Each structure stands twice: as C-alpha cells, then as structure tokens.
Amino acid sequence: MTIATVPLSLTVNGRPVGPIDVPADLMMLDFLSEYLDLTGTRMGCGQGICHACTVILDDADGAREIRTCITGAHFFAGKAIRTVEGHAERDADGNVVRLSAVQQAFVEHFAFQCGYCTPGFVTGATLLVERLRRAPVTRADLERVIGEALAPHICRCTGYVRYYEAVRHVILTTPGLVEG
Amino acid sequence: MARSRAIRILSRLALAGVVLAGGAVAVVLGAFEHSVVGAAVDAPLTPEEIAALAPRGRYLAAAADCAACHTAPGGAPWAGGLAFQMPFGTLYATNISPDPETGIGGWTRAEFHRAVRDGVGKGGRHLYPAMPYVSYRQLTEADVDALYAFLMTRPPMPVANRTDSFPFPYVRPAMAFWNLLNLPSKTFADDPAASPQVNRGRYLVDALGHCGECHTPRDLTMATIPGRYLEGNVIEGVEAPDITAAGLAALGFTTDGLARFMRAGLGPQGVMSFAMYEVVHHSTQHLTDTDADAMAAYLAGTAPPAAGNGTTVAAAAAAPSQPAAGTAMPGRQTYVELCAACHGVDGEGIPHVAPAMRGNAALRLPTARNLLVATLRGLPDHPFPHGEHMQAMPGFADLLGDAEMAELASYLRQTWGGRNADVGADLVAEIRRGE
Numbered sequence: 001m002t003i004a005t006v007p008l009s010l011t012v013n014g015r016p017v018g019p020i021d022v023p024a025d026l027m028m029l030d031f032l033s034e035y036l037d038l039t040g041t042r043m044g045c046g047q048g049i050c051h052a053c054t055v056i057l058d059d060a061d062g063a064r065e066i067r068t069c070i071t072g073a074h075f076f077a078g079k080a081i082r083t084v085e086g087h088a089e090r091d092a093d094g095n096v097v098r099l100s101a102v103q104q105a106f107v108e109h110f111a112f113q114c115g116y117c118t119p120g121f122v123t124g125a126t127l128l129v130e131r132l133r134r135a136p137v138t139r140a141d142l143e144r145v146i147g148e149a150l151a152p153h154i155c156r157c158t159g160y161v162r163y164y165e166a167v168r169h170v171i172l173t174t175p176g177l178v179e180g
Numbered sequence: 181m182a183r184s185r186a187i188r189i190l191s192r193l194a195l196a197g198v199v200l201a202g203g204a205v206a207v208v209l210g211a212f213e214h215s216v217v218g219a220a221v222d223a224p225l226t227p228e229e230i231a232a233l234a235p236r237g238r239y240l241a242a243a244a245d246c247a248a249c250h251t252a253p254g255g256a257p258w259a260g261g262l263a264f265q266m267p268f269g270t271l272y273a274t275n276i277s278p279d280p281e282t283g284i285g286g287w288t289r290a291e292f293h294r295a296v297r298d299g300v301g302k303g304g305r306h307l308y309p310a311m312p313y314v315s316y317r318q319l320t321e322a323d324v325d326a327l328y329a330f331l332m333t334r335p336p337m338p339v340a341n342r343t344d345s346f347p348f349p350y351v352r353p354a355m356a357f358w359n360l361l362n363l364p365s366k367t368f369a370d371d372p373a374a375s376p377q378v379n380r381g382r383y384l385v386d387a388l389g390h391c392g393e394c395h396t397p398r399d400l401t402m403a404t405i406p407g408r409y410l411e412g413n414v415i416e417g418v419e420a421p422d423i424t425a426a427g428l429a430a431l432g433f434t435t436d437g438l439a440r441f442m443r444a445g446l447g448p449q450g451v452m453s454f455a456m457y458e459v460v461h462h463s464t465q466h467l468t469d470t471d472a473d474a475m476a477a478y479l480a481g482t483a484p485p486a487a488g489n490g491t492t493v494a495a496a497a498a499a500p501s502q503p504a505a506g507t508a509m510p511g512r513q514t515y516v517e518l519c520a521a522c523h524g525v526d527g528e529g530i531p532h533v534a535p536a537m538r539g540n541a542a543l544r545l546p547t548a549r550n551l552l553v554a555t556l557r558g559l560p561d562h563p564f565p566h567g568e569h570m571q572a573m574p575g576f577a578d579l580l581g582d583a584e585m586a587e588l589a590s591y592l593r594q595t596w597g598g599r600n601a602d603v604g605a606d607l608v609a610e611i612r613r614g615e
C-alpha cells in the first residue's frame with residue numbers, strides 16, 4: 001500500500017522549508033520530529049489536552065498557540081511557525097549563544113524538573129510576553145493574566161509555581177509590559 | 181344630528197371599554213381560571229405520610245428535573261437562583277427549600293399543588309411559565325404529594341429570592357390571560373388503546389420530563405403549538421431536535437438505543453450536548469430501566485418508521501455513505517488537518533475522548549446549526565455516569581473562515597449524516613455572530 005503524499009512548504013523558525021512530500025493525514029508533531037528533526041516539540045497526551053506540543057503560529061491574525069499533536073501538517077502549508085528550537089539566539093553555525101528571556105528565567109527559577117512539558121510552557125509564556133509588549137497589563141491584573149496564559153499547560157512534576165514565578169519575573173523586569 | 185350620532189358612538193365605545201376592562205379585571209382576579217387541584221389536598225399530610233412519601237419524591241424530582249432550575253450551578257441545593265434571560269428582562273428560579281422566610285417552608289400542601297399544577301403561587305401570585313406548570317399540570321395528585329414531601333424534608337436554605345428585572349410590574353398578573361389561552365383544562369388520562377408501558381412513557385415525557393417545553397415549537401405568544409408536538413425547536417441558539425418517532429428514526433435511534441442514550445448520555449448516536457447534557461446529569465441518568473424503556477417506547481414507538489432520508493435506520497447505520505473513491509470533497513482536507521486526530525480519519529472517534537462521526541445524530545439533523553455551534557465554539561469537558569467521559573473540544577472559530585467551515589460541515593453531513601452538502605457560509609456567519 002502506498003501512502004498518498006502531498007507536497008508541503010512552510011516557514012519554520014524564520015527559514016523556508018520544502019516542498020517536501022508529506023502524507024496527507026500526518027500530524028504536525030510527527031512532521032517536525034520525523035521530517036525536520038525538530039524533536040523539541042513534545043508528544044504528551046496526543047489528544048490536545050496537555051499542551052506539551054504547542055508551537056507559535058504567526059499569521060495575519062497575529063501570533064497564537066497551536067497544538068501540533070492534533071493539527072495536521074498540511075494545515076500549516078504556506079504558514080509560518082516558531083518551535084522551541086527557534087527562541088534562542090544562535091550564531092552563524094547554528095549554536096545557541098543566548099537563551100530567550102523566558103528560557104533563561106525558567107533555568108534560573110528551576111522551573112522544570114523532567115522538562116517534558118517545558119517546550120509548551122516556553123511557547124505559552126513567550127506569547128504572553130509578546131502580547132503584553134503590544135498591550136501592557138495593569139499591575140493588579142498581572143497575576144490573573146499569567147495564570148490564564150499558563151493554565152492550559154499541564155506539568156506532571158507540578159512545577160507550576162516556579163513556572164509562574166519565572167514568568168512574573170520576566171514580565172516585571174522587562175520594561176513596558178506593565179502599566180503604571 | 182351628527183353631534184348626537186357621535187355621542188351615541190362614543191357612549192357605545194365607552195360601554196364596550198367598560199365591559200372589556202371589567203372582563204380584564206375578572207381575568208386577572210382569576211374569575212375564569214380553572215384549577216385542577218381537588219379539595220382533597222386541603223388536608224395537610226401527616227409527618228408519617230411525609231416521611232413515607234419523601235423517597236419516592238426524590239425520584240420524581242429527578243424525573244421532573246426540578247434541580248435544573250431550582251439549584252443554580254454552585255448554589256445551595258433547592259435554593260433557586262438560575263437566571264433566565266427573557267426578552268423583557270431577567271427572571272430567576274426561586275428557592276423551593278423549606279426555609280420559612282425565603283423558601284416554601286410556609287406553604288401548605290394545597291398551595292404547593294396550586295403552584296405546580298395551576299401556576300399560581302402562595303397568595304395568588306401568578307408564576308411565569310418558565311416554571312413548566314403547563315406540563316406539570318398533568319402530574320397526578322399522588323406524585324405532587326411525593327414531591328412536596330421530598331422538598332419539605334430537605335434542609336432549609338435561607339437564600340433570598342432575586343427579583344426579576346422586568347420593567348413593568350403588571351407582566352405577572354397578565355399571566356392570567358396567557359393561562360386562559362394556553363393552560364389546558366384537562367389533566368392526564370391514560371389512553372385505553374395504548375399499552376400500560378406507552379401510557380407510563382407518555383406520563384414521563386409530558387408531565388414529569390416536560391420534554392415538549394423545549395422540543396415543541398412555540399408560537400408568537402410563546403405557547404407550544406399543539407399540532408407540532410415534539411417536532412423540534414431552536415432554543416438558546418441550538419436545535420432541540422424533532423423527537424417524534426419519525427424524527428428519532430431519522431437521527432438513527434432505535435427504541436432500545438434511545439433508552440440507553442437517555443440514561444448513559446452517550447452512545448453510537450454521539451454525545452448529549454448543550455442543555456441536554458445537564459438534563460442527563462440531573463434527570464435522565466437517574467431513571468429506572470423500566471421508566472427509560474417506557475419513555476423510549478412512547479417516543480420512538482415499538483416499530484420504528486422509515487428514516488426521513490428514504491433509507492431505513494438499520495440500513496443507514498450499517499452502510500454510512502462514503503465519498504466515491506478517488507474524489508475528495510472540499511472539506512475533507514480540513515477534516516483531516518483539524519478533526520481527524522480525535523474523531524478519526526474514517527470518523528471512528530476515540531472512546532472516552534471524542535465521539536465517532538459515523539452514525540452521529542448531530543450530523544443527521546435537518547440543519548447544520550448544532551454542528552456549527554460545536555465546531556465554532558467548542559464543547560466543555562463532559563463527565564458521564566459510570567466513569568464515562570468525553571474530553572473538551574476546542575472551538576475553531578479563529579482558525580477557519582465561514583466558507584471553509586461551511587465546506588467542512590457539508591463534508592461531515594454528507595459523509596456520515598446522509599444529508600446534502602448544502603451548508604452555506606451565511607449560516608456559519610450567522611452562528612458566528614451569535615444568532
């Protein structure tokens with residue numbers, strides 16, 4: 001039996017990818033892992049509940065979080081995404097030279113233990129920081145807004161408090177994210 | 181001449197006005213109201229009778245789904261508080277716990293009967309028909325006694341009733357006119373031509389379950405239309421389906437299947453959603469097998485008619501229509517990209533996670549409304565009886581445009597619902613706007 005494939009082109013972490021022949025019903029998570037060797041995006045529940053598999057979708061409606069375990073690869077045809085591999089600054093050879101503020105804060109706050117859920121938390125927290133850059137939050141609303149942004153992400157090591165504190169630290173120490 | 185003629189006409193008009201006004205006063209004062217409550221209930225129940233009736237009352241309160249309105253989500257049991265958004269303002273369900281100040285602790289047996297069956301509360305105050313007294317009117321005296329006994333033995337909850345936000349104080353007395361038009365004078369009577377099971381089923385459907393309150397279409401005065409009994413209605417933005425025997429057959433329900441579906445809340449026909457999810461939770465899951473079977477026997481009949489789309493139910497269930505080999509409908513690719521991970525590439529679903537699309541009644545409904553509401557806005561996490569579960573479904577309003585959503589809905593309905601691929605982008609836009 002041959003598997004029907006369809007050519008797929010998209011932008012991943014700022015670079016054009018494809019056209020690559022990809023099975024019509026392949027999930028994006030498998031495409032990232034098996035075709036692009038981007039293994040940082042994690043398969044957790046496979047049912048869209050745990051959010052370990054989220055990446056950032058940058059499209060005309062703005063940046064948003066999207067679950068790759070339940071979204072087909074071909075949904076991303078012609079679209080641009082950022083995976084966890086795309087957040088740190090890299091040199092010309094592709095080596096990481098500086099983590100993003102969110103990633104650095106997660107390290108410094110010992111936010112994760114096993115690290116399996118971390119790529120999803122990096123995605124969710126990064127989108128929150130970017131959103132606050134466009135629309136700052138009042139200090140009184142800050143805790144609630146962080147809670148809402150991280151709530152969909154499940155961490156079975158229960159590192160929630162340290163993730164939360166790391167994100168609050170980033171927001172409070174980055175100018176322009178909090179009003180007043 | 182002309183002047184005296186004018187005076188004569190005016191005096192006649194005035195007389196007619198006085199007669200009308202007098203008639204109106206008489207209606208409001210209840211001169212034409214017909215109570216179905218007999219004098220036998222004037223005698224109070226003894227404490228022994230109340231204790232003996234209460235357990236049966238608990239079952240009847242579940243079958244009548246009293247808690248759906250009289251226990252607000254997260255609120256004290258039987259203390260009311262559920263809000264009803266009406267065209268005139270907001271109405272709140274009342275406290276029916278036996279608290280003497282805020283609940284019905286001071287109500288006599290007869291007053292309770294009058295409220296439940298006549299729609300007239302203690303002190304002659306008219307209830308709004310959001311309380312389904314038009315249906316409860318058919319309850320037997322014994323069952324209303326049992327309900328009274330059950331409620332009077334609950335812990336009293338001192339929770340004050342919220343006043344409605346209607347702008348006119350005279351809406352409530354005006355219910356007397358509405359009752360004059362809409363409140364049947366007859367009570368429940370067994371149909372001698374029907375079996376005891378079917379009669380019991382009709383009592384459960386019409387009197388206790390008050391199914392017609394949502395499933396029967398209403399006219400401009402908000403009265404249910406008798407000629408269109410249980411033929412379905414759009415309520416709270418979703419379709420309450422046609423649950424006549426023909427309607428149920430078209431949705432893929434057999435009599436046994438319907439009884440199982442009402443008690444379990446899910447089955448091969450999909451998942452009870454929207455308001456019916458709450459009905460399963462509070463009411464139908466608690467029905468005895470005998471009563472669930474009786475309701476199903478009355479609703480679906482014991483010999484299911486042919487399905488509405490021209491095929492029999494059995495044939496439709498055995499051979500869901502498939503797209504012809506080699507042709508890909510528009511919508512198929514969207515299904516594969518956004519739906520198939522949970523609902524299956526071939527519509528098979530994942531047990532305890534996401535329902536199968538094959539055989540799903542939501543795809544067989546006359547319109548795509550419910551399918552689109554679910555697909556655009558998503559559905560909450562749904563626990564069901566006996567540890568069964570369906571996970572939350574995300575909404576796709578922000579990922580799909582109206583045309584793509586319409587194509588997806590058409591694909592689903594044609595592939596697994598036996599319906600034409602005719603969902604229009606205008607319907608998607610309408611539901612997206614919340615209409």
